[in-house]
Amino acid sequence: MPCKPRKARLLLKDKQAKILKYEPFTIQLLYGSSGYKQKVSLGIDAGSKYVGASATTKKQELYASQTELRGGMIVKLLSDRRELRHSRRSRKTRYRNPRFLNRVHSKHKGWLSPSIENKINTHIRIIDDVYKLLPIYNIIVETASFDIQKLKNKDISGKEYQEGEQLGFSNVREYVLSRDNHTCQCCHGKLKDNILQVHHIESRKTGGNAPNNLITLCKTCHTKYHNGEIKLPKKIHRGMKFKDATFMGIMRWTFYERLKKLYKNVSMTYGYITKYKRIKYNIEKSHIADAFCIANNLNAKRLNYYYLQKQVRRHNRKLHKSKIYSGGYRKNNQAKYSVFGFHLFDKVKYNNIDCFIFGRRSSGSFDIRKLNGEVISHGISYKKLKLVGYRKSLLIEREVCGASSNG
Numbered sequence: 001m002p003c004k005p006r007k008a009r010l011l012l013k014d015k016q017a018k019i020l021k022y023e024p025f026t027i028q029l030l031y032g033s034s035g036y037k038q039k040v041s042l043g044i045d046a047g048s049k050y051v052g053a054s055a056t057t058k059k060q061e062l063y064a065s066q067t068e069l070r071g072g073m074i075v076k077l078l079s080d081r082r083e084l085r086h087s088r089r090s091r092k093t094r095y096r097n098p099r100f101l102n103r104v105h106s107k108h109k110g111w112l113s114p115s116i117e118n119k120i121n122t123h124i125r126i127i128d129d130v131y132k133l134l135p136i137y138n139i140i141v142e143t144a145s146f147d148i149q150k151l152k153n154k155d156i157s158g159k160e161y162q163e164g165e166q167l168g169f170s171n172v173r174e175y176v177l178s179r180d181n182h183t184c185q186c187c188h189g190k191l192k193d194n195i196l197q198v199h200h201i202e203s204r205k206t207g208g209n210a211p212n213n214l215i216t217l218c219k220t221c222h223t224k225y226h227n228g229e230i231k232l233p234k235k236i237h238r239g240m241k242f243k244d245a246t247f248m249g250i251m252r253w254t255f256y257e258r259l260k261k262l263y264k265n266v267s268m269t270y271g272y273i274t275k276y277k278r279i280k281y282n283i284e285k286s287h288i289a290d291a292f293c294i295a296n297n298l299n300a301k302r303l304n305y306y307y308l309q310k311q312v313r314r315h316n317r318k319l320h321k322s323k324i325y326s327g328g329y330r331k332n333n334q335a336k337y338s339v340f341g342f343h344l345f346d347k348v349k350y351n352n353i354d355c356f357i358f359g360r361r362s363s364g365s366f367d368i369r370k371l372n373g374e375v376i377s378h379g380i381s382y383k384k385l386k387l388v389g390y391r392k393s394l395l396i397e398r399e400v401c402g403a404s405s406n407g
Contacts, residue, residue, distance in 0.1 A: 001038065001134070037137075039137040040055050040057055040062060041140065042055045042127065042130055043055075043142075043291040043294030045142055045274075045291040046248075046251075047069075047244075047248075048071070051067040052066055052290055053065045053066075053127070055130055055136065058300060060300050060301045060302075061301065062303075063307075064302075064303050065307040065309055066286075067126055067310070067394070068310045074118055076205065112254065119251065138267065139263055139265065139266045139267070140268070140296060142271060142290070142294050143251070143252040145248065146242075146245035149161055172211055172214065176198050177198070180216035182216070184196065184218035185216055186218070186221040191221065193221075194218075195219040196218055201237065202238045212238065302401075306398075308371050308397055309396045312345050341387070342366065345392075346389070347387075349388050350384060350386075355376045371395055
C-alpha cells in the first residue's frame with residue numbers, strides 16, 4: 001500500500017525494504033506485516049486504441065494509468081508479410097501439391113486474428129501489473145458493444161435491419177456494382193468503356209474491402225488514375241471506418257471470460273452507467289476518469305497525476321524493406337542493435353528531463369521525445385545523454401492530470 005516518501009526513505013536506509021520497481025516507484029518490505037489489507041477496486045476502461053485503469057479504495061485513488069496500444073502497426077506488419085509471401089509464391093519454384101482445410105480457423109476453435117489477440121493480451125498484462133503492486137479485491141470492466149447497422153443508418157429498422165444491405169449478392173464486388181448502377185463514378189459513362197472494375201479509395205492494406213471503401217470505375221479511368229493522369233472527383237471519399245467498433249464487439253466476451261479464469265471477483269459494467277456517474281459527479285471525460293467511475297468509489301480523493309504508457313515493438317525483426325531496388329539488392333531496414341551503448345526506446349535523461357529514444361543514427365545522433373508527443377530534440381549527440389533504463393515493450397512516464405490526457 002502507498003506510504004509517505006519519508007517513511008520509504010527510512011525503510012530503505014534501515015534495510016527493512018528493497019526497491020522493486022522505479023516507475024511507478026515501488027518498494028517491498030523485507031519483514032512480515034500484520035496481514036491487514038484494504039479492499040482495492042480496479043476499474044478498467046477497455047478500448048481499441050487506449051486503455052484506462054484506476055485502482056481506488058473508499059477514501060482515495062491509489063493508481064491511475066492510460067495506455068496507448070500499438071493499433072495499426074500490427075496490421076501494417078501483417079500486410080507487409082502477406083506481400084512478401086505473395087511474391088515468393090509467384091516465383092518459379094518446385095511444384096507443390098495443393099493442401100485443403102489447413103487454415104487456422106478450421107483447426108482451432110476460438111481463434112482470433114493476431115492484432116486482436118495482441119490487444120487482449122495487453123489488456124490482461126496491464127491488469128496483472130496493477131495486481132503486482134496492490135492487493136486488488138475486485139475488477140470491474142467496461143467493454144462497449146456497438147450496433148454497426150445503426151451507426152451506418154440510424155433510421156434503419158424492421159426487415160431492412162435484419163437482412164442488411166448485402167442480402168442477395170454473392171460477393172462485395174457484385175454489391176458495389178449494383179449500388180453504383182453499373183456506371184463509372186468518374187466519367188459517368190462518357191468514355192463508353194463497358195469494362196467495369198472495382199477500385200479501392202483507400203489502399204486495401206489500411207482500408208480493407210468494406211463496401212464504403214470501394215467504388216466502380218471503368219477500365220480506362222481506373223488505368224489513368226493509377227498512372228497519375230486523372231484525379232477522382234472531390235465528392236468521392238472513404239466512408240466511416242468501423243474497425244474499432246468491430247474489434248470491441250469481437251474482444252468483449254473473450255476478454256471477460258479470460259479474466260474470470262485468471263482472477264476472482266470480476267464483473268462487467270456498461271458505458272451508459274459510466275456516463276451517468278461521470279455527469280452526476282461532474283467529472284471530465286478521459287480514459288482515466290472513466291476508469292475512476294468504473295471502479296465505483298466516487299467519493300475517493302483522486303490523484304493529481306497518472307502514468308502514461310505506450311506499447312511499442314522492442315525490435316524490428318524485418319531485416320529488409322519490401323521494395324527491391326535496382327540490381328535486385330534488398331536494402332537493410334534497421335540500424336545496429338546497439339549504437340554507442342544505446343538502443344531504440346531506451347529511457348534517457350537530457351538536461352534533467354526524462355525522455356525516450358525514438359530514432360537513432362549510426363553517427364550517434366538520436367531523436368528523443370516524451371511519450372505525450374513532445375519533441376525534445378531531433379538530433380542530439382549520444383554524449384549528452386545519460387541512460388536511465390533499458391527499453392521495455394510498455395514505456396511509462398508520469399504525467400500531471402490535464403497535461404496530455406486523451407478523451
